[in-house]
Amino acid sequence: MLHARFIVKLLIGCCFTLFVLGCDAAQAPIRLSQVTFKADGAVRHAVLALPSRRTEIKGSVIFVHGDGAMNSFADGYYEPIWRMLASKGIASISWDKPGVDEAPGNWLSQTMDDRASTVLAAYSTLQETRELAGKPVGLIGFSQASWVMPKALRQNPNLKFAAFVSTPTNWLEQSEYMTVLRLVSEGKDDAFIEQQLGYDALLNELITSGASFTEYQTFIQNHIPQPFQPAALDPARYEFIQKNMLSDSTEDLNQIDQPIFLMLGAQDANIDVENNLVKYQSIFQYRPSQLRYSVYQNALHSMLKADEFSSINSPFWAWLKMIMMEEHAFQPEFLNDLGNWVEQQVEAN
Incomplete structure (x- = not known):
């Protein structure tokens, strides 16, 4: 093929x-x-x-x-x-x-x-x-x-x-804007959006702290709210985001x-x-x-x-x-x- x-x-x-x-x-x-x-x-x-x-x-x-x-x-x-x-x-x-x-x-x-x-x-x-x-x-x-x-x-x-x-101008602000726009288009209510943004803030804090990919995987397994089904990052994309998200x-x-x-x-x-x-x-x-x-x-x-x-x-x-x-x-x-x-x-x- x-x-x-x-x-x-x-x-x-x-x-x-x-x-x-x-x-x-x-x-x-x-x-x-x-x-x-x-x-x-x-x-x-x-x-x-x-x-x-x-x-x-x-x-x-x-x-x-x-x-x-x-x-x-x-x-x-x-x-x-x-x-x-x-x-x-x-x-x-x-x-x-x-x-x-x-x-x-x-x-x-x-x-x-x-x-x-x-x-x-x-x-x-x-x-x-x-x-x-x-x-x-x-x-x-x-x-x-x-x-x-x-x-x-x-x-x-x-x-x-x-x-x-x-x-x-700002990576994290752009990411948040895209997240909100996507959730609104999916018909999510304000409470759901706030919950998603709260989770994202915790995840961003972890990544910018220098956490390893293994620590990232552990975090999403233990902290991700039940209704969410985001695509998990692969190691290469994780490295790229960690280097550049600020x-x-x-x-x-x-x-x-x-x-x-x-x-x-x-x-x-x-x-x-x-x-x-x-x-x-x-x-x-x-x-x-x-x-x-x-x-x-x-x-x-x-x-x-x-x-x-x-x-x-x-x-x-x-x-x-x-x-x-x-x-x-x-x-x-x-x-x-x-x-x-x-x-x-x-x-x-």
Whole structure:
């Protein structure tokens, strides 16, 4: 039986091949090339998406993944964005997370600092690439990249800008919000929700204290309330959460000078959009010109159109629809604003 990820890669390849064959070779918007670079002593497998016309390259952006076992293409999600940016003369780079598609390592063993180190290594790679050397570089990051990009921006002021797409500020607050939203959608009453949150608080205290995985297993066996049936963590996920669950981007954001663009979806079910926006505004209250923000109607956490994707319960069918719709799967103002802002930042630097 073929591995599911192999099937995904095969389908992505077929879709992309059909797209390219439908264009004259000279008009193909991007040139894709495989590159490797080292970060924290390990090899990273990356894809560099370059504008088809070499004379048009103005700068580049580093794509910073959200959570999960993401490959360079984010299973096809990134490619419409790459094409849009390439049409404006902007190159893109992205890589397989450790342990994904034969890349060495395990992404679940990484901290946010580790991930930021990879971003900095990717920057060096771009500066060593003949077509891109000396040209401005920025970041585009999604969701969990919230706790990665500020660290990279703080450590390397030569990163000129960053687009923050659907990014929370505090890990634990995001987790609580998602829990409450899920329980409300399941019809749970206030008493049940309070009981769940109380249990979660005790569990979080245990994990942040440095408890071993065995101690975690013992705790959930002895303390979990009878009605709850949460999915138990495996050892690798437990390690990842324990290393990163106290993440908060506030301190790092307070220390950066680069302009950022916060992009939020009004129908985002993963973060508290209103509260999150207030937090960013508070962080940049004395530097308001540094922050641009937009909340997009009819946009999910992924910035895909809510009216097209929110009712699809199958991840596979949602993915297939996204691949078939290409750029039309995205909230259109999001793509337009992202492209124009990145172009403006590149040209300003």
